Each structure stands twice: as structure tokens, then as C-alpha cells.
Amino acid sequence: MTALAEFAMLSFGWRRALFVMLAGAIAGLSAAPVFFLPALFLGLSVLVWALDGAERRKGLAGAVFGPAFRIGFAFGFGYFAVTLHWVGAAFLVDGGWLLAAMPPAVAGLALVLALFWGMGTALAHMLWSSGAGRIFALAVGLTLAEWARGTLFTGFPFNLLGYALTANAEMMQAASLVGVYGLSFFAVLIAATPALVWPAADRSLVARIAPLFAAFALIALQIGWGHYRLGNTPTTPLDGVNLRIVQPVISQDIKWQTYARAETIQRLLDLSTMQVGPDDAGLDDVTHLIWPEAAIPFFLSDEPELLAQIARTLPDAIWLVTGAPREPYGTNGEIVPGAKPYNSILAFNGAGEVVTSYDKTHLVPFGEYLPFDDLFRALGVTQFVAGSQGWAAGSERRLMELPGSPAFLPLICYEIVFPGALGPVEEAAFLLVLTNDAWFDGSIGPAQHFHHARIRAVEEGRALVRAANSGISALVDPLGRIETMLAEGQVGAIKGVPDQPLAATVFAQWRYGPLLVLLALGLVAALPGWRRRRKGLDG
Structure with a gap:
């Protein structure tokens, strides 16, 4: 390890960039669904050693865009290229010229996200020192970078570093205290400790390995507390709610084809009424039938006979909650010409009438809408999700309240991955997520997306109901x-009752409060070493 540390510190130029990029790629193995935590220990230690050898530049521009920025940028590119390579699977759906666009698109996404990590390491390097304070500085810098990439410019908080510390139900429970951004702080702090062991310098063996053992003790404490919380937090099913979730597994390349509409609806109805067990009563005891995002792949006005078929099949005392496109209507009930449609969740009663709806508010850039629309369309670039105009964003997050049913918070697809920004969660009986991950079938994307959703359940203390076109559909309790x-890929239906909400978690009560405390403590821990370094430089 000493030789590795010295190489990281002494290398420069393109050799350092490639070496650090490889370290970032290795660190990416700690993300879901692999969760190989030792990879994060190795990767972040290399990052610390590389920053130890980074040249210092005078002036603000030199500090912000100097070697420390380039090191973090290269590390981030390696990390995001590994953890988000599955985004390229969306280009395989339509094939053709899009296959040529796949490599630059995936690389471009990794490069954009790596900019945040470059800024994070540049900030950390301003507080750098030779002692343990530097890993606190790195924890502060990268955590702020993670918050920024998950929040600014619509945000993209996939594979935050903190997810590496949520590999199982016991470890997940810490998210109820500090959220995944807070876990990102601890992930950096814990995984960077090997950098304090090597190289040896003049420190005693005890002084060198004590931080590493402290990191292991912190992980053990996290697992132990999670085990205690799981064993001592009772859950109670909601009264008057019995769900049936349908997973049709309809291929993305035929989903929006006109000729497939009747077959699609028939498949959904067959799965809705089939027996899922020897004592199953079909829909007779179901209160809510849940279909995934865009399960109805057409505007309701286009296929009145198919809607009538749905109404004939549904019992009177049932709610069908499904994803479907929704046309934009004006105040007088007319379709607004030229306006973009909505990606929506519709609630039908047993008579097949739409009672209420929710329109997706947080759209995916380049997936559901085009930033700088006119410019990109002039260049021939369109969004990937069906609908030549793209989608319009809904006005606000709100609860879906159905007569005789507890209110729940509806979310569509990646709206669930934003920690602390889901909407009026405190008034919801449970979280309902409809998604269509068929764009990424055969990749690790659906497993990552599902894991992120489970962490939201833990953070908020709310049960999660998830219906996906091709998987993973599930019922998750408030403890994850x-x-x-x-x-994934399993055709069928499941039934279950979501649990009642838990008492408000620390995260649900204080949101980013614990994160701010951690960042403040990290700064306090980093400053003494920085002051000593400054005095040494000044002297």
C-alpha cells in the first residue's frame, strides 16, 4: 500500500489522470446493486493520496480550477462511467443511429456530473493539511458536491456516495437519522481512513491504524443500531386498504405502437383478474388496483371502446390507479391546441370514470423534455420518451385523495430518488411510485432505481408501493x-396491504438539519490542520 500511496502522490499529468480515473471506477463498485464496500475504501484512499501530491496554485482561479479540481474531475468521471453506464441501454431500444450516439451520451453524462466532484475536491484542497483533518475536508467537499448535483439544474441524485452504506436493511436504518446525504458524509469519512495508515511517515503504528479501527467501529455501530431498530419498531397494516399490483412486462419497442393497444389492455386485465394464490379471490377483496407508469399507452379520447372494456371488467367498489398520458384541457374542457401532454397518474372508479389525476412535475432532461428546446430540435435532437412534443411538467406535488381511501403521495419514475424533496409526505399514508424501467431492461438500472426508492421509505417512515412495467414491483414497509x-422480467401480479406510517423519523422532522450539523463539525475538524499548514507556509 505504501508503494500505491507514493505513486498516487508523485504521479502527474495524464498518468495521474488515468490512475485517479481508474480509482474512481473501482470506487463505483460500492454502489447498488454490487455494494462492494472495500472498493470505496481503496478508491477514496487513492483520491486522498493524489490530492496530497496536488500542486497548489495561487489565486482563486488557480485554487478552483487547478490540479485538485482536475483530480476530483477524473475520479468522478471514472465513478459515474461505471455506476451510470446502464443509461446507455435506452439507446438500444430504437437502435439505428442512436447506437452511435450512445458512447458520447453516456460519457457526456459522466463528464457533467464529474464537474461537481471536481469542485468538491477543489474546495476540500483549500482546507488541506497533512493530518486527519484532510479527510474531514474531503468529506465536507464531496458531500456538498453530492448535494449540489442532486439539487441544482433539476438535479440528478443517482448513486450518491451514501448509498454504499445501505447494502442491507440494518445499514439502511441510519438514513432515518441523517438521510442519504448525511450518509454520504460518513461514507467519505469512513472509506478515506486507509489514507491515514500509509505511508507510515514518523507516526506510531497505533496512531496510524486507530482511525481505521474507528471506521470499522462506526460501521459496526450502524449495523447494531439498525438491528435494534428493526427488532423494536412494530409495524401495523393500514385499515381498509388491499392492493393488487400488476407487472405486465410489455417491451418498450412495442409499447406505444397503435396496433398493440388492444393486446396491451387485455394483458393488463388478465393479470388483474388472475389468481395469485390458491385462496385468492381475484379482485373481489381488492380496494386499489395498481398499474405501472404509462400502462395505458394512449390518450383516453382515442380508444373509448378499450376504456369501456376496462370498466366492464372492474368491480364497482374498486379504484384503478394507473399511469397514462393526459391531454391538456382548457378551462372550458377543450383540448388546448399545440400544448404538450402530461405524463400522469389517473384514478378510475369502478364505472371507468377518471376521478382525479396527478401530472409528473419533475421531468427527465433529454428523456421527457429538451432543455433549450428550439436549439436541439433544429439540430435534429429529440427526447427519448414517446411523444414527439415531449411532456409538459405538472404544476405541483400533491396527495391523491380518493373517497373512502387514505390519502397517498403519487410519484412517477425518478421523482422518488430525490431525498427530502418528495412533496407533502407528512400527510401521506404511504408512497405510491409508478415507473417504467423497460428502457433499461437487462442492465443494473432497475435494481439501482428500486434500491433508491427503498431508502426513501426509510427516510420518511412511510410504506412504499411500487408498480413497474418490467420490474421491480414491490410492497416495502416503512423500514425498507x-x-x-x-x-425484474417476471410477469404477474402481487397483493398486499401497506403499513401505517411510523412516528416521524429524525430526517422527516429536520430534513437537512443533521446534514448541516455534520458539515459544520467536519469544518471544525478540518480547520486546525489547515491553520497549522498555513503557519508553516507563512513561516
């Missing part, structure tokens, strides 16, 4: 445990 699920 899977009660029943359909695996």
Missing part, C-alpha cells in the same frame, strides 16, 4: 424491508 415483490 420488502414484504412482497415481482423480480
Whole structure:
């Protein structure tokens, strides 16, 4: 390890960039669904050693865009290229010229996100020292970078560093205290400790390994507390709610084809009414039938006979909650010409009438809408999700309240991955997420997306109901445990009752408050070493 540390510190130029990029790629193995935590220890230690050898530049511009920035940028590119390579699977759906666009698109996403990490390491290097304070500085810098990339410019908080510390139900429970951004702080702090062991310098063996053992003790404490919370937090099913979740597994390349509409609806209805067990009563005891995002792949006005078929099949005392496109209507009930449609969740009663709806508010850039629309369309670039105009964003997050049913918070697809920014969660009986991950079938994307959703359940202390076109559909309790699920690619239906909300978690009460405390403590821990370094330089 000493030789590795010295190489990281002494290398420069393109050799350092490639070496640090490889370290970032290795660190990416700690993300879901692999969760190989030793990879994060190795990767972040190399990052610390590389920053130890980074040249210092005078002036603000030199500090912000100097070697420390380039080191963090290269490390981030390696990390995001590994953890988000699955985004390229969306280009395989339509094939053709899009296959040529896949490599630059995936690389471009990694490069953009790596900018945040470059700024994070540049900030950390301003507080750098030779002692333990430097890993606190790195924890502060990268945590702020993670918050920024998850929040600014619509945000993209996939694979935050903190997810590496949520590999199982016991470890997940810490998210109820500090959220995944807070766990990102601890992930950096813990995983960078090997950099304090090597090289040896003049420190005693005890002084060198004590931080590493402290890191292991912190992980053990996290697991132990999670085990205690799981064993001492009772959950109670909601009264008057019995769900049936359908996973149709309809291929993305035929989903929006006109000729497939009747077959699609028939498949959904067959799965809705089939027996899922020897004592199953079909829809007779179901209060809510849940279909995934865009399960109805057409405007309701286009296929009145198919809607009538749905109404004939549904019992009177049932709610069908499904994803579907929604046309934009004016105040007088007319369709607004030229306006973009909505990616929506519609609630039908047993008579097939739409009672209420929710329009997706947080759209995916380049997936559901085009930033700088006119410019990109002039260049022939369109969004990937069906609908030549793209989608319009809904006005606000709100609860879906159905007569005789507890209110729940509806979310569509990646709206669930934003920690602390889901909407009026405190008034919701449970979280409902409809998604269509078929764009990424065969990749690790659906597993990552599902894991992120489970962490939201833990943070908020709310049960999670997830319906996906091709998986993973599941019922998750407020502690993040899977009660029943359909695996990726499994055609079928599951039934279950979501649990009542838990008492408000620390995260639900204080949101980013614990994170701010951690950042403040990290700065306090980093400053003494920085002051000593400054005095040494000045002297």
C-alpha cells in the first residue's frame, strides 16, 4: 500500500489522470446493486493520496480550477462511467443511429456530473493539511458536491456516495437519522481512513491504524443500531386498504405502437383478474388496483371502446390507479391546441370514470423534455420518451385523495430518488411510485432505481408501493424491508396491504438539519490542520 500511496502522490499529468480515473471506477463498485464496500475504501484512499501530491496554485482561479479540481474531475468521471453506464441501454431500444450516439451520451453524462466532484475536491484542497483533518475536508467537499448535483439544474441524485452504506436493511436504518446525504458524509469519512495508515511517515503504528479501527467501529455501530431498530419498531397494516399490483412486462419497442393497444389492455386485465394464490379471490377483496407508469399507452379520447372494456371488467367498489398520458384541457374542457401532454397518474372508479389525476412535475432532461428546446430540435435532437412534443411538467406535488381511501403521495419514475424533496409526505399514508424501467431492461438500472426508492421509505417512515412495467414491483414497509415483490422480467401480479406510517423519523422532522450539523463539525475538524499548514507556509 505504501508503494500505491507514493505513486498516487508523485504521479502527474495524464498518468495521474488515468490512475485517479481508474480509482474512481473501482470506487463505483460500492454502489447498488454490487455494494462492494472495500472498493470505496481503496478508491477514496487513492483520491486522498493524489490530492496530497496536488500542486497548489495561487489565486482563486488557480485554487478552483487547478490540479485538485482536475483530480476530483477524473475520479468522478471514472465513478459515474461505471455506476451510470446502464443509461446507455435506452439507446438500444430504437437502435439505428442512436447506437452511435450512445458512447458520447453516456460519457457526456459522466463528464457533467464529474464537474461537481471536481469542485468538491477543489474546495476540500483549500482546507488541506497533512493530518486527519484532510479527510474531514474531503468529506465536507464531496458531500456538498453530492448535494449540489442532486439539487441544482433539476438535479440528478443517482448513486450518491451514501448509498454504499445501505447494502442491507440494518445499514439502511441510519438514513432515518441523517438521510442519504448525511450518509454520504460518513461514507467519505469512513472509506478515506486507509489514507491515514500509509505511508507510515514518523507516526506510531497505533496512531496510524486507530482511525481505521474507528471506521470499522462506526460501521459496526450502524449495523447494531439498525438491528435494534428493526427488532423494536412494530409495524401495523393500514385499515381498509388491499392492493393488487400488476407487472405486465410489455417491451418498450412495442409499447406505444397503435396496433398493440388492444393486446396491451387485455394483458393488463388478465393479470388483474388472475389468481395469485390458491385462496385468492381475484379482485373481489381488492380496494386499489395498481398499474405501472404509462400502462395505458394512449390518450383516453382515442380508444373509448378499450376504456369501456376496462370498466366492464372492474368491480364497482374498486379504484384503478394507473399511469397514462393526459391531454391538456382548457378551462372550458377543450383540448388546448399545440400544448404538450402530461405524463400522469389517473384514478378510475369502478364505472371507468377518471376521478382525479396527478401530472409528473419533475421531468427527465433529454428523456421527457429538451432543455433549450428550439436549439436541439433544429439540430435534429429529440427526447427519448414517446411523444414527439415531449411532456409538459405538472404544476405541483400533491396527495391523491380518493373517497373512502387514505390519502397517498403519487410519484412517477425518478421523482422518488430525490431525498427530502418528495412533496407533502407528512400527510401521506404511504408512497405510491409508478415507473417504467423497460428502457433499461437487462442492465443494473432497475435494481439501482428500486434500491433508491427503498431508502426513501426509510427516510420518511412511510410504506412504499411500487408498480413497474418490467420490474421491480414491490410492497416495502416503512423500514425498507420488502414484504412482497415481482423480480425484474417476471410477469404477474402481487397483493398486499401497506403499513401505517411510523412516528416521524429524525430526517422527516429536520430534513437537512443533521446534514448541516455534520458539515459544520467536519469544518471544525478540518480547520486546525489547515491553520497549522498555513503557519508553516507563512513561516
